[in-house]
Amino acid sequence: MSRATLDHMRTLPRNDPRQYDDLAGEWWRPDGAFAMLHWLAQARARLIPPAPRPGAVLVDIGCGAGLLAPHVAGKGYRHVGVDVTRSALEQAATHGVTPVLADAAALPLMDGCADVVAAGEILEHVPDLPATVAEACRVLRPGGLLVLDTLNATPLSRLIAVTIAERLHGVPRGLHDPALFVDPRVLRAQCARHGVALRVRGVRPTVPAVAGWLAGTSNRRGRIVPTWSTAVLYQGRGVKEAAVLYPGRGVKQVAE
Numbered sequence: 001m002s003r004a005t006l007d008h009m010r011t012l013p014r015n016d017p018r019q020y021d022d023l024a025g026e027w028w029r030p031d032g033a034f035a036m037l038h039w040l041a042q043a044r045a046r047l048i049p050p051a052p053r054p055g056a057v058l059v060d061i062g063c064g065a066g067l068l069a070p071h072v073a074g075k076g077y078r079h080v081g082v083d084v085t086r087s088a089l090e091q092a093a094t095h096g097v098t099p100v101l102a103d104a105a106a107l108p109l110m111d112g113c114a115d116v117v118a119a120g121e122i123l124e125h126v127p128d129l130p131a132t133v134a135e136a137c138r139v140l141r142p143g144g145l146l147v148l149d150t151l152n153a154t155p156l157s158r159l160i161a162v163t164i165a166e167r168l169h170g171v172p173r174g175l176h177d178p179a180l181f182v183d184p185r186v187l188r189a190q191c192a193r194h195g196v197a198l199r200v201r202g203v204r205p206t207v208p209a210v211a212g213w214l215a216g217t218s219n220r221r222g223r224i225v226p227t228w229s230t231a232v233l234y235q236g237r238g239v240k241e242a243a244v245l246y247p248g249r250g251v252k253q254v255a256e
């Protein structure tokens with residue numbers, strides 16, 4: 001992160017999205033403060049198959065500046081990005097993303113409009129996780145795919161992602177509120193309530209990628225790889241079933 005960027009950062013409460021305005025110049029610097037987001041976007045895109053039909057829609061919740069866009073560009077989706085940060089959406093739009101300024105917990109999108117919903121590094125930022133998961137699943141069509149990655153609510157995750165990371169040169173302070181980190185058991189249960197059987201696996205950046213980034217050498221080939229533990233970072237993937245049972249309301253037929 002450049003000295004100029006640091007100098008212009010306000011002191012804001014933890015997890016305040018206005019921090020992304022102050023960091024707007026960092027999004028598309030592959031070796032900058034958001035380097036890891038570039039690597040995670042590439043890894044997330046590997047979970048997304050080519051579009052199943054012409055006109056298929058990918059809804060990217062908390063899309064930021066659209067870092068997922070180059071990795072899905074050849075897959076045939078209309079890429080719709082939702083975010084609360086206008087400055088990020090403006091950049092996303094220049095990378096082929098259709099921008100929607102909205103909260104993840106109240107998507108202004110129709111039921112079942114999405115063939116794929118991506119939620120990359122957003123769930124650990126939302127104050128209302130149940131509403132956000134419900135919305136992600138609502139806009140997903142039956143048979144559609146939910147892909148996500150987020151930070152686990154463990155002491156180790158807090159130690160690495162906040163206590164240690166925020167002391168490192170080039171890492172912005174205050175972007176995360178560890179109280180919002182996401183227990184995968186809770187997330188799986190909430191997805192299941194809305195008809196998505198989520199499977200999770202741990203992921204981590206490679207040691208050379210992190211070492212290179214810290215040393216300030218090129219990280220354009222930074223990589224995320226699977227790991228045995230979900231204790232810090234994890235990915236989730238699940239397909240929405242054809243009908244969802246809502247307690248007290250019977251079966252909502254969601255098949256086309």
Ligand SMILES: C[S@@+](CC[C@H](N)C(=O)[O-])C[C@H]1O[C@@H](n2cnc3c(N)ncnc32)[C@H](O)[C@@H]1O
Binds near residue numbers: 040041084105120
């Ligand atoms: C860590 S960034 C991840 C951006 C992008 N998904 C990526 O991986 O590059 C988190 C993003 O979530 C957005 N965000 C935070 N809270 C949000 C909310 N309640 N609704 C929608 N977007 C939100 C922020 O503005 C920011 O762009």
